Amino acid sequence: MRAIDEICVDPIILNQWHPIVALNEIVVGAVGQTMLLGQRLSYQGNGEDQATAWVAADPSTTSIPTLLKFGYLWGCLGEPPATLFDIAEYDEPDRRNLNSASIGVHCSAPRAVENFLDMGHFPFVHTGYLGEEPHSEVLEYQVSIDADTGDLWATECIFWQPMAAASAIGGQMVDYLYRVPHPYCTLLYKSCPADKSRMDVVALFNQPLTSTQIRGHMLMSYLDEDNDLVALRHFAQTIFAQDKPILENQYPKELPLDPRAETPIRADKIAIAYRRWLSELGVTYGVIPV
Numbered sequence: 001m002r003a004i005d006e007i008c009v010d011p012i013i014l015n016q017w018h019p020i021v022a023l024n025e026i027v028v029g030a031v032g033q034t035m036l037l038g039q040r041l042s043y044q045g046n047g048e049d050q051a052t053a054w055v056a057a058d059p060s061t062t063s064i065p066t067l068l069k070f071g072y073l074w075g076c077l078g079e080p081p082a083t084l085f086d087i088a089e090y091d092e093p094d095r096r097n098l099n100s101a102s103i104g105v106h107c108s109a110p111r112a113v114e115n116f117l118d119m120g121h122f123p124f125v126h127t128g129y130l131g132e133e134p135h136s137e138v139l140e141y142q143v144s145i146d147a148d149t150g151d152l153w154a155t156e157c158i159f160w161q162p163m164a165a166a167s168a169i170g171g172q173m174v175d176y177l178y179r180v181p182h183p184y185c186t187l188l189y190k191s192c193p194a195d196k197s198r199m200d201v202v203a204l205f206n207q208p209l210t211s212t213q214i215r216g217h218m219l220m221s222y223l224d225e226d227n228d229l230v231a232l233r234h235f236a237q238t239i240f241a242q243d244k245p246i247l248e249n250q251y252p253k254e255l256p257l258d259p260r261a262e263t264p265i266r267a268d269k270i271a272i273a274y275r276r277w278l279s280e281l282g283v284t285y286g287v288i289p290v
């Protein structure tokens with residue numbers, strides 16, 4: 001059996017941008033420490049528009065490639081792509097963008113993505129917020145891959161939610177879109193209680209500390225003028241805290257890509273597609289390949 005938590009040698013994952021730290025967590029002037037793909041990293045920045053990162057164990061190392069986007073410092077331990085995916089809504093001037101949580105979870109990044117994509121757990125894990133019995137049925141939805149970007153999408157998702165957002169008043173049927181633009185990052189677009197014609201965006205950027213440990217960084221891009229940042233963060237952290245023990249109890253920690261490994265049900269259509277999508281990308285870190 002191969003050792004887990006080893007330094008990543010998977011070129012598909014090494015050659016991606018990964019989040020290192022939320023800019024609002026950077027202490028100006030101090031050197032921060034974190035991990036990425038089994039290696040210790042140091043970083044330093046001004047918390048706004050400048051930051052660098054380097055491999056901590058190697059004093060001779062030069063800075064690794066970094067970029068600042070969506071309120072996070074991103075780094076790459078291999079050959080980075082020219083760009084990171086875009087979120088068009090993030091740049092709309094009336095949006096409120098915030099890092100609502102950066103939470104350590106003892107699970108692999110793909111397990112966290114798969115859980116984020118799963119509507120079936122809402123009534124049981126997020127009771128009173130994102131679901132409630134007897135409204136537990138996951139209705140038919142569509143799964144597709146964007147031919148231009150390669151992003152995986154689930155569309156036409158509809159679910160009953162008693163309290164879909166901090167701004168929600170009463171329960172409602174909520175429209176969802178899910179998008180996976182990166183092996184370890186995912187986002188959803190959902191009906192916005194404050195503006196029926198637009199959608200709120202929630203993104204989960206998983207920082208792979210090792211193959212079985214992450215920091216999940218949650219970005220919210222909301223249309224909400226009523227709730228203060230504390231209320232918005234509190235809502236997101238409440239939801240995340242409900243997911244954490246579920247994620248940490250999953251076994252094995254790494255996500256099996258063999259479609260026969262775990263019994264699929266209809267609600268898992270996107271999960272099955274995500275596993276196949278990872279397989280076709282050739283990802284081997286954080287998963288159990290077929």
Ligand SMILES: [Fe+2]
Nearest residue numbers: 115121125243
């Ligand atoms: Fe959840």
